Amino acid sequence: MKFSVFTASTPDWTPEEAARILASQGWEGIEWRVTDQADAPEPGFWAGNRATWPLDGLEGDVPEIARITRESGLEFSGIGGYARADDHANVDRMLAATAELGARQVRVAMPRSDSGDYRELFDATRRDIARAAARAAELGVKALIELHHETITPSASAAYRLVDGLDPEHVGVIHDLGNLVIEGQEAPLAAFQLLGPYLAHVHVKNVRWVAGETEADGTVRWSHEWATMRAGQADVDTYFAALHAFGYDGWVTSEDFSTELPLEERTRDNLAYLRESEARSRSLAGVTAT
Template identity: 30%
Template sequence: MKFAAFSGVLIEHSIQEAMQLTKKLGMDGIEIAVREPHLSAGTSLPRVKEIQALSRSLDLEIPVLAGYVGGFSDASDSEARKSFDEFKRLLDIADHLDAGMIRIFPGGPNAFLANEYHYAKAAHWVSLCAEEARKHQVRVLMEIHNDSLVETAESSLRLLRMIESDNVGMIHDAGNMYITDTDYGRDSVLQLGRYLFHVHVKDELRVAEVGAPGTFTSTTRHGQEKFLQSRMGEGGADHRPLFEALVETGYSGWVTLECHAPFPPYERLEHDFQFVRGLLSSLRVAP
């Protein structure tokens, strides 16, 4: 496995500083959030080339551009077309940065609230993204995310089977799946199978009330629930079954650390990286 920091955790820093901090942490790469001041579909070519040069000088890979485009299932046709055009611009940027994967969002609502037409519309536009991405030898990622069409392994497979493209797959995110209250351990990894392209890790915790830093609400099948963004090992998501399954299945891809707990950014990434390395060490696997 290779490890990356999610640049969105370091969004208060410039992308150059974020890359240098990621290297200091000892990680292999950085997953760049497509959000200013780090990157956008409108980022100029000179800036993109500057990021490319720094990536090479630091020997820091950029495996994923974490886009925010999409929302196809509940977007108007013009909005969906605008997102698609933005995705195509990201493909050109990915070429320069040697990024082999781009994240998009299919849209909502929650899988348990969605109708067939939501999946059909999302499948149409994601298929178009996949077709364009193939020209660039880029893979399309959708993140298993609460409050979305793909908030479980089962709902992810429902959409993937409507797309039928071998360059579209999923980001497994145990933190998001904890929020949804679905399996995020061995069964989910085996269910996703060949569609498991990438992994995000972070921790969350169900709480009684919101208002404190790091708390938020999310709609689940249980209603409106409250959560606290947490450092790994301090929340409610047990990541051990996930990593056991990744080891069992021979997963050799990327794992991105994405902690949004209310601690200084570098400190929380450092904590989570140490936690993951300790977990892998206990499984007798070198990170």
């Protein structure tokens, strides 16, 4: 497996800083965040993120994205796009930029599950994804669907229904360990086996559930918050063991949204932990190192 970082999780750094620091720490790849975002007084994950490339004017930035990535020695693990499946013009732009960069694969965003009747949303999105897959085939790239809470594909089962019958060379699924703690959790190995050739990419972060105030009748309201890789509820070792057992040997992309450690310490520790966990998991899965 090879390890990369999604730059949504590195908001304090410029693209040049992100590429240089991640390469110096030993990461092998980078997944650039591409979206138009709101300004913010301080850099944040979702607004004012300095390591984000704007969608507006993306075509003009492609040479600079390529240069920064190439000169750092990092590879593209993919492109973190936010164009929704029904935004055909911007999906096409993202696919074209991915092809020009040689980045191979790009995320296409799913509609929220609360944005309409689920059955109608699902049927319409199936048509949109079929269209995106056809365009990706023309360009020699792959459109990716992420398992994400509060969207129409929170689970492997839902994503499989969406892509089943489409060409897995040009449409695939991002399995996301942390998101599934919030919604959509299924046994990892079973999920990988269900997805089969559609398992194209992996995101790793961690989450914990936190008890809120207890109401007068004794009801406890819970909420989730991002946690460090080491402290969240998802079992990273077991996850890697399932990936090994399935035979996955592709990219594993970190997107840690916890803030307990300073950013540079956080990314350094994440790489150390992911490598340690991946090595430990080999014995769990009965896999011999090569």
